[in-house]
Amino acid sequence: MDIFELTGRLNAAHGPSGDEAGIREVIADLARPYADEITADTMGNLIVHKKGEGPRVMFAAHMDSIGFIVTHIEKEGFLRVGRLGGIAPKEMIYTPVRFKNGARGVVVPEEKADFSKLKGDECYLDIGAKDEKEAKSMVKVGDTAVYDSPCFQNGCKVVSPYLDNRISCAVLLSALAEIRENTNDLYFVFTAQEEVGLRGARTAAWAIDPDYGVAVDVTDVDDTPGSEKYGTVQLGKGAAIKLMDSSVICHPAMVQKLDEAAKAHGIPTQKDVMRAGGTDAGAIHTTRMGVLTGGISVPCRYIHTPVEMADLNDAKACAELVAVFAQSRLEKL
Amino acid sequence: MLDQLKELCAINGVSGDEDAVRAFIKEKAESYADSIRTDALGSLIVFKKGKKATGNKLMLCAHMDEVGVIVTKITDEGFLKFDFVGGVDRRVAIGKPVVLGEKQVPGIIGLKAIHLVTRDEMKKVPKTDALYIDIGAKDKEAAEALVELGAYGSFVGAPELLGNGLLKAKAIDDRVGCAVMLELLKEDLPLDVTFAFTAQEEVGTRGAFGAAFSVTPEIALVLETTTAADLPGVEDHRKVCAPGKGPVISYMDGATIYDRSLFEALRDLAEANGIPWQTKEYIAGGNDARTIQRTKAGVRVAAMSAAVRYLHAPASVGSISDFDNMLKLTRLFLAHAAQSL
Numbered sequence: 240m241d242i243f244e245l246t247g248r249l250n251a252a253h254g255p256s257g258d259e260a261g262i263r264e265v266i267a268d269l270a271r272p273y274a275d276e277i278t279a280d281t282m283g284n285l286i287v288h289k290k291g292e293g294p295r296v297m298f299a300a301h302m303d304s305i306g307f308i309v310t311h312i313e314k315e316g317f318l319r320v321g322r323l324g325g326i327a328p329k330e331m332i333y334t335p336v337r338f339k340n341g342a343r344g345v346v347v348p349e350e351k352a353d354f355s356k357l358k359g360d361e362c363y364l365d366i367g368a369k370d371e372k373e374a375k376s377m378v379k380v381g382d383t384a385v386y387d388s389p390c391f392q393n394g395c396k397v398v399s400p401y402l403d404n405r406i407s408c409a410v411l412l413s414a415l416a417e418i419r420e421n422t423n424d425l426y427f428v429f430t431a432q433e434e435v436g437l438r439g440a441r442t443a444a445w446a447i448d449p450d451y452g453v454a455v456d457v458t459d460v461d462d463t464p465g466s467e468k469y470g471t472v473q474l475g476k477g478a479a480i481k482l483m484d485s486s487v488i489c490h491p492a493m494v495q496k497l498d499e500a501a502k503a504h505g506i507p508t509q510k511d512v513m514r515a516g517g518t519d520a521g522a523i524h525t526t527r528m529g530v531l532t533g534g535i536s537v538p539c540r541y542i543h544t545p546v547e548m549a550d551l552n553d554a555k556a557c558a559e560l561v562a563v564f565a566q567s568r569l570e571k572l
Numbered sequence: 573m574l575d576q577l578k579e580l581c582a583i584n585g586v587s588g589d590e591d592a593v594r595a596f597i598k599e600k601a602e603s604y605a606d607s608i609r610t611d612a613l614g615s616l617i618v619f620k621k622g623k624k625a626t627g628n629k630l631m632l633c634a635h636m637d638e639v640g641v642i643v644t645k646i647t648d649e650g651f652l653k654f655d656f657v658g659g660v661d662r663r664v665a666i667g668k669p670v671v672l673g674e675k676q677v678p679g680i681i682g683l684k685a686i687h688l689v690t691r692d693e694m695k696k697v698p699k700t701d702a703l704y705i706d707i708g709a710k711d712k713e714a715a716e717a718l719v720e721l722g723a724y725g726s727f728v729g730a731p732e733l734l735g736n737g738l739l740k741a742k743a744i745d746d747r748v749g750c751a752v753m754l755e756l757l758k759e760d761l762p763l764d765v766t767f768a769f770t771a772q773e774e775v776g777t778r779g780a781f782g783a784a785f786s787v788t789p790e791i792a793l794v795l796e797t798t799t800a801a802d803l804p805g806v807e808d809h810r811k812v813c814a815p816g817k818g819p820v821i822s823y824m825d826g827a828t829i830y831d832r833s834l835f836e837a838l839r840d841l842a843e844a845n846g847i848p849w850q851t852k853e854y855i856a857g858g859n860d861a862r863t864i865q866r867t868k869a870g871v872r873v874a875a876m877s878a879a880v881r882y883l884h885a886p887a888s889v890g891s892i893s894d895f896d897n898m899l900k901l902t903r904l905f906l907a908h909a910a911q912s913l
Contacts, residue, residue, distance in 0.1 A: 257829030281870035308824060311809040311853040319809035321824065321855030360810060360854075380851055381823040381835075432829060442870030 242554045243397055245269070245409035247390050250401050253339040255306025256323040256435045258383045259283050261339065262302045266408060266429050273415040274427075283431035284443040287415065293422040294571040297449035297530075298414075298561060299440050299519040300407035300456065301433030304400075305543055306385040307336060307346070307364065309378055316368030318344070318378065319360065324434030325516075328357040330544045337387040342366055342377045344384070388545040395551045396474070402547040404433070406537050406554050407455040414561035425565050430519055437486065440519035444526040450572040451493070451531050454481070454520035455561065457549065458513045458536035469514055472538040474549065477507025478556040481534030484513035486521020493533030500563045506556050511536050531572065535560055573755045573899060574892060576600075577731075577739070580747035584671065584726035586640030587657050587775045590614050593636040597750060597769050604757045611786060614771035615779040622761030622910070629913045631766045631789035632756070632902070633780060633860050634749025634796065635773030638742065639884045641670060641681075641705070641725040646716055650709035652679065654725065655700060658774030662700050664885040665727075670705060673723035679707040727886035737892045738815060744888045746773065748878050749795035752899045759903070762910035773860055774884075777827075780860035784867040790913065791834065791872045793905060794861045795898060797890065798822070798852060798877035810854060813879040815891035818848030819898045820877040827858025828865055834874035841904045847897050850879065876901060 240248070248269075254262025263285045267277050276288040285302065305324035312318055322331075328348075337343045344366035348354070352361040364384065368374035390399035397406070411427050418425070426447050431439035433456075444452065458479050459470030472479045480497045481489050501508045511534070524532035535557050540548040585593035594616050601608060607619045616636070639658030646652055652672070656662070666683050682704055705725065709715035731741035741747075753767045766787050771779035784792065802814035813820045821838045822830055842849035861873040876898055880890040 257824065258832075281872055282865070308855070310855060313809065319853070323829075380853065435829065438829075438866055441866050442868070446869035 242406065242409045242413055242551055242558065243392055245412055246397065246399065246402065246406050249405040249408055250390055250399055253385060254303055255383045255385050256303040256432045258339070259303050259431045263429070266302060266412070269412050270415060270427065273418070280443060280446060282439045282442045284439045285429040286443060286447070287427040289418065289421060289425040289427070291421045291424040293424055294450035294569050295424045295426065295447060296451045296453070296565060296569065297426045297428055297444060297447050297523065298411055298453045298455060298565070299428045299430050299443070299523060300411045301404045301439065301519055302408050302429040303431055303434055304385055304405070305434050306383050309380050309382045312371055312374050312380060314371050316370045316374040318364040318366060318374065320364050320384070322359050323383065325543055327543070328359050328362055329354065332362060334545045335387040336364065336384040338378055338382055338384045343387060386545040396548055397551055398546055398548045400545040400547060402539050402549045403457040403542050406549055407457065410455055410537065410554055410557045410561060413558035414565065417558065417562040418565055421566055423565060423569055433519055437517060437519055437522035441522040441526065444523045444530065448527060449530055451569060452520065452523035453561070453564065454518045454523060454532070454534040455557065456518040456534065456536055457539035457542055458511050459516065459542060460538050460540050463540055471512045472509045474538050474540065475552060476509045477553060478560045479511035479536035479538055480508050481511045481520065481536055484517055485515060486517025487524050487532060487534070489520065489533045490531045493531055496567070497533055497535065497560065497564060500567050501560050504559065504563050506559050506563065508556070508560070573751050573895065576754060577748055577751040577895065578741065580750055581731045581741035581743045585637055586724040586726055587637040587772045589724040590636045590771045594769065597636065597754065600754050601757050611782050613779045613782045615783045616769040617783060617787065618757065618767040618769070620757060620761060620765055620767070622763040622765060624763040624910050626763045626913045628766055628787050629790045630763060630909050631768055631787050631792040632753055633768040633770060633783070633792055633794045633864065634753050635746045635770045635779065635860060636750060637771055637774050638726070638745065639774050640727065643672065643719060643721055643723045643725065646712055646721060647704070648712050650711045650715040652705040652707060652715065652719060653701070654705055657724070658884065660884050662703065663697050666698070666703065668886045669728040670725040671728055672705070672707065672725040673719045675718065677707055677718045679705040679725065682706040729887050734889060738889050739892055740887050740889050742886055742888065744878070744880050744890050745797040745883050748797060748890065748895050748898070751895070752795050752902055755899055756902060762907045763913060765906065770860055777858070777860045777863040780863040784864040784871060788868055789871055791909060792861070792864045793902065794859050794864070794873065794875040795902065796859045796875055796877040797880040797883060799857055799883050800879040800881045803881070812854040812856065813850050813852055815879045815881060815889065815894060817850045817879065818842065819894060819901055820852055820879050821849050822852050822875045822877065824855055825852060825857050826855055827862035828873060830861065830874055831872040834872055837908055838874055838876060838901065838905060841908060842901055845904055847901050
């Protein structure tokens with residue numbers, strides 16, 4: 240399966256933060272042929288283990304997506320929702336969503352809402368129910384919903400909700416299929432609850448106690464109008480090697496190792512500094528006595544909107560870099 | 573349990589200064605406990621064996637500390653400058669009495685009388701650094717003789733019954749959790765239980781960090797209070813929860829997404845046993861669960877709370893029937909956990 244197909248398959252699964260069972264199952268099925276062992280932990284992380292005698296290397300791509308959770312059902316049948324993860328109200332309105340059970344609806348603002356200062360609790364989810372009773376027959380308080388916008392390909396560009404971070408899950412799955420022989424003890428972790436505060440990666444890293452950590456996630460770009468200040472990378476220029484984001488300063492040795500591995504195999508790369516937003520690298524590098532941690536990122540436009548855009552060649556480069564690093568000679572620390 | 577809760581609420585124990593609350597709980601718990609210890613952050617960890625030997629697998633947790641003030645400066649005129657400890661809306665603190673330091677010196681968070689207030693001043697709430705505590709000292713020296721820099725202060729107010737089965741008191745958050753745990757400690761338990769009475773929750777769930785790390789449970793149930801907003805003028809979808817409608821069982825708050833199967837177990841236990849329950853119909857707040865959940869390789873967490881109005885204010889209001897139902901439902905939860913652990 241290529242990365243576009245994989246991303247589409249993953250996106251069809253349900254998996255907002257805290258409710259990752261659907262996506263976990265799909266990834267487990269896709270990873271099974273390449274794994275020695277697959278487990279799910281207390282927080283809901285999926286841990287795919289490919290055994291080796293060498294140092295423990297943990298790759299982490301979060302599988303949860305941003306989304307909505309029903310908090311209140313009104314007499315008129317409208318739903319009030321809380322946000323799962325960092326969603327700006329202005330970026331979520333007039334968007335179709337779907338629930339795990341197939342119920343569908345749209346997120347809309349109240350008529351009286353001031354768009355320049357729109358708040359989350361001034362919006363509601365309309366599932367077309369005629370009253371509270373009908374709404375309650377369709378969904379319950381605590382049920383979760385995700386964006387239901389289409390996924391399409393335009394040349395080498397892909398547009399879809401949840402490229403953050405399903406495209407990185409696809410990257411890890413592709414890399415997993417590429418690994419021929421590994422001396423390193425490899426853990427491919429599809430983490431839970433990243434979008435609500437790197438919660439899954441923290442406990443997974445504790446349990447694995449890795450020598451090296453690599454977070455695989457999307458990163459902000461500076462190649463769209465007015466985006467100069469947000470990122471340092473561009474679509475189509477290759478895998479982004481993370482230097483820092485707001486949760487981590489990557490270990491220089493990791494940056495160097497990733498850099499050298501890419502150069503040796505002719506993989507195009509660019510240097511990534513994300514100014515706003517963190518990644519699982521933040522949780523991993525502060526685990527126990529500290530973990531040598533870096534990051535490989537897929538440049539992505541319009542992150543956390545229903546229309547994220549990335550370049551499939553960048554994702555391919557990321558997958559190659561993951562596979563090369565996983566098979567590289569590393570010292571046990 | 574109500575009498576003990578009233579006693580607990582009357583004790584002062586601002587975050588970092590939980591000694592008096594801890595001493596009270598320790599004394600009550602001692603004869604029922606198999607082991608009891610105070611950890612480095614000041615949490616009291618009580619272990620009691622039950623019918624089934626499950627070791628450290630199940631932990632109940634309630635925090636001992638409450639919000640309050642801390643003295644940051646003593647002025648030449650003998651007034652005390654202060655900051656809040658934990659989240660306090662300064663609008664509810666102005667004009668309220670407090671007691672300070674070991675000597676429990678009475679003071680008042682002062683503001684000039686209405687007669688002297690200009691129209692412009694009426695429209696604004698003074699910033700915390702413009703407020704002060706008046707302990708009636710004539711100068712700095714006299715003030716220093718009564719209260720030292722860094723002294724803690726607590727709100728004042730005797731617990732009282734209110735209307736139809738409500739309790740008004742300071743620090744219901746979270747002495748109600750402590751009261752439920754003390755009650756359970758007296759009983760024969762279906763399994764081994766670790767009771768963690770934590771410190772410093774109100775300043776960032778700090779005590780729970782050490783408690784959960786040392787205990788490393790598989791399951792933790794946090795007994796808490798949460799923000800009832802069933803007040804005049806609040807729209808239905810912002811009311812969150814209401815006193816008297818039963819314990820609040822949370823699926824998510826501002827800091828934690830709770831273990832789904834534990835949420836469902838509590839909900840089903842309540843329904844099967846005719847205990848009213850409600851959930852939090854708004855995502856806000858957080859408690860010790862957030863820290864416990866992310867301890868080591870992860871802990872399954874649940875939270876059960878009393879819906880309480882005016883949290884973190886000198887007087888909060890909760891329902892006695894909710895407190896009783898928290899005790900009942902926790903008891904049922906222990907029996908349920910004994911089957912699976």
